[in-house]
Amino acid sequence: MPESSIHIGLDAVIIAVTAEAPRVLTVADPSGEEALPSGPLDLEAHQTLERGVRDWVSQQTGFQLGYVEQLYTFGDRYRDPRERMGGGRVISTAYLALVREQSMPARLGAHWRDWYGYLPWEDWRNGRPTLIERDLAPRLHAWAGRDKRKRERVDLTFGLDATPWDPERTLERYELLWEAGLVAEALRERGAGDSPPAAGGRPMALDHRRILATALGRVRGKLKYRPVVFELLAPEFTLLQLQQVVEALSGNRLHKQNFRRLVESAGLVEGTGRLAPATGGRPAELFRFRHEVFRERPAPGVYFPGAWWGR
Numbered sequence: 001m002p003e004s005s006i007h008i009g010l011d012a013v014i015i016a017v018t019a020e021a022p023r024v025l026t027v028a029d030p031s032g033e034e035a036l037p038s039g040p041l042d043l044e045a046h047q048t049l050e051r052g053v054r055d056w057v058s059q060q061t062g063f064q065l066g067y068v069e070q071l072y073t074f075g076d077r078y079r080d081p082r083e084r085m086g087g088g089r090v091i092s093t094a095y096l097a098l099v100r101e102q103s104m105p106a107r108l109g110a111h112w113r114d115w116y117g118y119l120p121w122e123d124w125r126n127g128r129p130t131l132i133e134r135d136l137a138p139r140l141h142a143w144a145g146r147d148k149r150k151r152e153r154v155d156l157t158f159g160l161d162a163t164p165w166d167p168e169r170t171l172e173r174y175e176l177l178w179e180a181g182l183v184a185e186a187l188r189e190r191g192a193g194d195s196p197p198a199a200g201g202r203p204m205a206l207d208h209r210r211i212l213a214t215a216l217g218r219v220r221g222k223l224k225y226r227p228v229v230f231e232l233l234a235p236e237f238t239l240l241q242l243q244q245v246v247e248a249l250s251g252n253r254l255h256k257q258n259f260r261r262l263v264e265s266a267g268l269v270e271g272t273g274r275l276a277p278a279t280g281g282r283p284a285e286l287f288r289f290r291h292e293v294f295r296e297r298p299a300p301g302v303y304f305p306g307a308w309w310g311r
Contacts, residue, residue, distance in 0.1 A: 005088030008041040009080075010053040011208070013071060013094060013215040014063065016101035016112065017232045022248040023101060023112040024212060026204075027060045034113070035205035036212070037061055038092070053095045061110035063102065067231070071096040072214050078189070079207045094211050096218060098231040115216065116251070117202045118209055121158070122170060122216065124252045132158060135199035136182065143180040167250060170217035174210060185209060219249055225299035227268060230289040238276050238284040239263070246302055267293050268300060 013036060014025040029035040039056035046052035054065050075091040083089055104110040116123040121132055137160055144150035157172050159165030177200060178186045184196045184203035196203075203209065222228045229245045239260050247254055263269055270290050275283040293300040 007088045007090045008049075009038060009090050009092035010041055010049060010056055011036045011038040011074075011092050011094040011211055012053050012057050012065070012068070012097065013212060014057065014061075014065070014097045014099055015115070015215070015219065015232075016099050017245045017248045018101045018112070020244045020248055022115050024115045024118075025061060025063065025104075025110060026113050027108075027110050029205040031205065033205035034202065034208075036094075036208045037110070038208075049093050050095065053093075060108060062105040062108055063099075063110070065097050066099065068095045068097045070094075071211070071218060074207060074211060076207070081189075081206075092211075094214070096215050098219070098228055100232060100234070113202075115212060118204060118212055119170065119174065119216065120199065120201050121173065122167075122251045124165070124167075125247055128165075131199035132160075135197050136177070139182055139197065140176070140180055143182075167252065168217050168220050170213045170220070171210070174213035178210075183209070220251075223250060223301055225301040227289065227293070227300050227302065229302055233289075236272055236274070236286040236288050239269070239287060240284060242269070242287070242302075263302065266300070267296060268302065 012025075016023045016025075025037065026034045027037050037057045037060045039052070039060070041049060041052045046055065049070075050068060053068065057063055057065055071094040073091060073093045075089070077089065078084055079092070080087065080090040101112055104112070121129055121136060123129060137154075137158065140154045140158065141151065144154050154176065155161045155163050157169055157176050174183070177183045181187060181190070181194070182196055183200045185207070187194055187196055188203075201209070204212070219228065223246065229242065229249065232245050233241060242263065243254055243256065243259055246259070267290055269287040272286045272288055274286045276286055277283075
């Protein structure tokens with residue numbers, strides 16, 4: 001295979017939220033590592049890139065995708081290790097899908113995994129993760145040394161030294177940890193025998209954690225201007241269920257009363273007049289998404305000043 005050859009890959013980030021857990025659908029790659037559903041573009045069989053990613057997801061997981069959107073194109077050199085051995089360069093287009101979790105056929109070996117297992121520093125629902133100050137910050141500062149620009153980058157990216165935490169800088173945080181050698185993928189690529197800290201999260205095949213971090217940042221950004229959370233909910237839901245989905249995606253806790261008041265006043269939901277089945281507590285009213293909001297507001301998201309707990 002000539003070194004100048006280029007191959008087009010397709011990857012899928014399929015996200016669900018189940019019982020307050022944000023989940024991503026994974027498969028095992030040929031080496032047994034956890035990976036995103038993916039495969040090469042077949043120039044004959046796949047009329048479009050989207051058709052190709054749908055086919056690979058169906059073959060590898062049994063899941064039939066609904067709406068998907070293109071996430072990003074990844075083309076760094078050596079993102080596929082076979083390139084170092086004379087293989088062609090692999091340029092991959094990733095797609096993002098928000099779905100409701102379904103059981104996967106056991107024979108295919110696909111699994112839903114908690115995405116914060118791969119990016120544990122992103123989950124602030126129980127406050128600032130202790131692993132940031134305890135494990136990551138000392139190693140990042142040691143890596144930065146006396147380089148003021150590196151030190152500033154560390155502090156800004158991870159919200160250290162009184163700088164605010166930006167929940168959308170998910171890709172920057174992963175890439176910084178990669179540069180500092182604090183994730184297994186970086187050590188694997190460099191051929192280093194060192195073990196990464198446990199706080200570096202669960203590794204994935206190739207650069208799939210970089211793709212996952214990109215997807216998380218995209219979803220968090222879209223919370224501001226698109227009602228994406230409703231794609232993860234049943235047609236009828238309680239306001240608590242809606243809040244839990246937003247918290248799972250944002251990685252933060254919300255102020256309950258403020259969130260509910262702002263969601264209702266913004267016209268995002270309407271009551272059905274029905275109650276959810278009793279679960280031992282006071283029955284809650286069921287709501288549904290108001291599709292009319294698309295005509296009423298240019299950016300009908302669920303990000304509102306005052307809805308978030310200050311951190």
